[in-house]
Amino acid sequence: xxxxxxxxxxxxxxxxxxxxxxxxxxxxxxxxxxxxxxxxxxxxxxxxxxxxxxxxxxxxxxxxxxxxxxxxxxxxxxxxxxxxxxxxxxxxxxxxxxxxxxxxxxxxxxxxxxxxxxxxxxxxxxxxxxxxxxxxxxxxxxxxxxxxxxxxxxxxxxx
Amino acid sequence: xxxxxxxxxxxxxxxxxxxxxxxxxxxxxxxxxxxxxxxxxxxxxxxxxxxxxxxxxxxxxxxxxxxxxxxxxxxxxxxxxxxxxxxxxxxxxxxxxxxxxxxxxxxxxxxxxxxxxxxxxxxxxxxxxxxxxxxxxxxxxxxxxxxxxxxxxxxxxxx
DNA sequence: TGCTTTTTGTTCATCGTTGTACAATGATGT
DNA sequence: ACATCATTGTACAACGATGAACAAAAAGCA
Numbered sequence: 476x477x478x479x480x481x482x483x484x485x486x487x488x489x490x491x492x493x494x495x496x497x498x499x500x501x502x503x504x505x506x507x508x509x510x511x512x513x514x515x516x517x518x519x520x521x522x523x524x525x526x527x528x529x530x531x532x533x534x535x536x537x538x539x540x541x542x543x544x545x546x547x548x549x550x551x552x553x554x555x556x557x558x559x560x561x562x563x564x565x566x567x568x569x570x571x572x573x574x575x576x577x578x579x580x581x582x583x584x585x586x587x588x589x590x591x592x593x594x595x596x597x598x599x600x601x602x603x604x605x606x607x608x609x610x611x612x613x614x615x616x617x618x619x620x621x622x623x624x625x626x627x628x629x630x631x632x633x634x
Numbered sequence: 635x636x637x638x639x640x641x642x643x644x645x646x647x648x649x650x651x652x653x654x655x656x657x658x659x660x661x662x663x664x665x666x667x668x669x670x671x672x673x674x675x676x677x678x679x680x681x682x683x684x685x686x687x688x689x690x691x692x693x694x695x696x697x698x699x700x701x702x703x704x705x706x707x708x709x710x711x712x713x714x715x716x717x718x719x720x721x722x723x724x725x726x727x728x729x730x731x732x733x734x735x736x737x738x739x740x741x742x743x744x745x746x747x748x749x750x751x752x753x754x755x756x757x758x759x760x761x762x763x764x765x766x767x768x769x770x771x772x773x774x775x776x777x778x779x780x781x782x783x784x785x786x787x788x789x790x791x792x793x
Numbered sequence: 794t795g796c797t798t799t800t801t802g803t804t805c806a807t808c809g810t811t812g813t814a815c816a817a818t819g820a821t822g823t
Numbered sequence: 824a825c826a827t828c829a830t831t832g833t834a835c836a837a838c839g840a841t842g843a844a845c846a847a848a849a850a851g852c853a
């Protein structure tokens with residue numbers, strides 16, 4: 476009786492779909508996490524986009540701007556705007572490749588490496604704190620779902 | 635034996651933490667979804683931020699700018715910039731409240747309602763397509779995890 | 794070799810978002 | 824009633840992100 480009573484209910488508002496509601500939650504969580512991280516990184520004078528760059532240079536020394544942009548899912552022009560800032564602050568270095576004079580190879584300076592480690596500490600702590608409510612196996616389920624989404628969206632991106 | 639073998643592994647780079655990797659996947663998926671949605675909404679001449687506004691007006695007619703900003707987790711100034719655009723395009727209406735002359739009550743015009751329905755159709759289709767790989771129960775797990783994160787981050791936000 | 798195409802990075806104009814300062818209105822307390 | 828404080832929306836400057844147009848270098852091909 477009070478099951479759902481679908482009678483002529485073809486209305487189907489988007490927010491009645493379970494997948495839609497799930498995704499809205501994901502988007503909200505992402506937005507909030509970003510804002511919180513921005514606040515917690517403020518005293519290091521960097522923002523999430525900068526941290527994304529630094530972490531990738533930490534992992535992949537000597538990467539090019541092109542590769543970096545691809546990993547971050549942003550345009551090359553974005554890197555052209557942000558990287559000179561980090562370079563002026565002495566956090567990174569840009570050296571031209573001798574084999575291919577088009578590319579600039581990026582690497583962290585010692586100061587940059589130190590700052591990156593501090594920032595990663597903050598980010599990791601924030602993530603751990605926010606996810607402690609979820610058992611590891613749930614996190615794995617989340618990760619798998621997200622990987623699938625990424626694969627789906629990337630597939631038709633480069634078609 | 636091949637359980638984890640933690641030996642002297644205190645290195646613990648962030649990307650070795652399962653929760654960290656999970657969250658990175660969430661952030662990436664979110665970014666990709668946003669970009670894809672932007673492309674698919676292009677022919678309607680609106681972007682995700684506009685759609686967020688329209689959907690909320692669709693659900694909550696007569697909402698104020700303040701309430702809208704709070705729901706969207708953005709600043710009031712943001713609404714002050716975007717809403718006049720939508721008003722000029724004849725998609726929404728802003729009427730002053732008579733009881734409280736400070737607030738502006740927002741509502742969709744018929745044209746706005748039509749456009750919103752088209753856009754929601756697109757968004758719903760995109761979400762369904764991206765999540766068809768994940769069983770509903772996984773989506774529920776994801777939603778629960780995200781709700782917990784949202785609650786955690788909101789709690790210390792308004793302290 | 795010489796021509797075309799691709800790749801890499803920069804520049805620029807445009808737009809969304811933020812935070813701050815501000816004006817107008819309402820609510821509170823004496 | 825009056826002063827004080829809070830709330831709502833706006834104006835403005837600063838910044839990140841985007842896409843298009845551009846120059847330089849490399850790769851592919853005749």
